[in-house]
Amino acid sequence: DIQMTQSPSSLSASVGDRVTITCRASQSINNYLNWYQQKPGKAPKLLIYAASSLQSGVPSRFSGSGSGTDFTLTISNLHPEDFATFYCQQSHTIPLTFGGGTKVEIK
């Protein structure tokens, strides 16, 4: 199975900050990497697919980059509603696997 490792596991940030979350795959997954945001008690929401494609309706302050094994999710200007847990997911090989999550908290 492909292992997905996210870092950091949590971070504290302020409104307006630029935040970067990284995700590393245990083997090359080309650009088959997707990002989700999950708020407490809610289902995850797709933000980015194919490493850098912004899902319809998602604010442009969210962006993704990377290919191969190393990927990044960037939030350019943190809004109050962005405080949540973020997960990466590889869609290269079944079984599909997720990273362990990054919790973004208010500083």
Added chain:
Amino acid sequence: QVQLVESGGGVVQPGRSLRLSCAASGFTFSTYGIHWVRQAPGKGLEWVALISYDGGKKYYADSVKGRFTISRDNSKNTLYLQMNSLRAEDTAVYYCAKDGKQYCSGGNCYFFDSWGQGTLVTVSS
């Protein structure tokens, strides 16, 4: 508007069975693969199973293979998950989630662009 609504969760004893359902609306159900993804309390996300748009292909996580069966009824726009021989470690919120593209057959569309609200399964004696 895409809508996925899970049902069938509840409390069940170890070793017993449960069947989850996911009712879909707002899109052409028969053209999309559908997944089950679960989340244990306070934990991360775990992919469980996938069924192709026509039901011809089914894939499972090793943790549920041989115990869970995914199926669909395209005439009823409904997805199912039959869970047998349940264990305490199967306790989780179970979500159904839709493939990102129609007629998906590869990794460029195995992402989840719409999710249900989830149904809680608790396995406990």
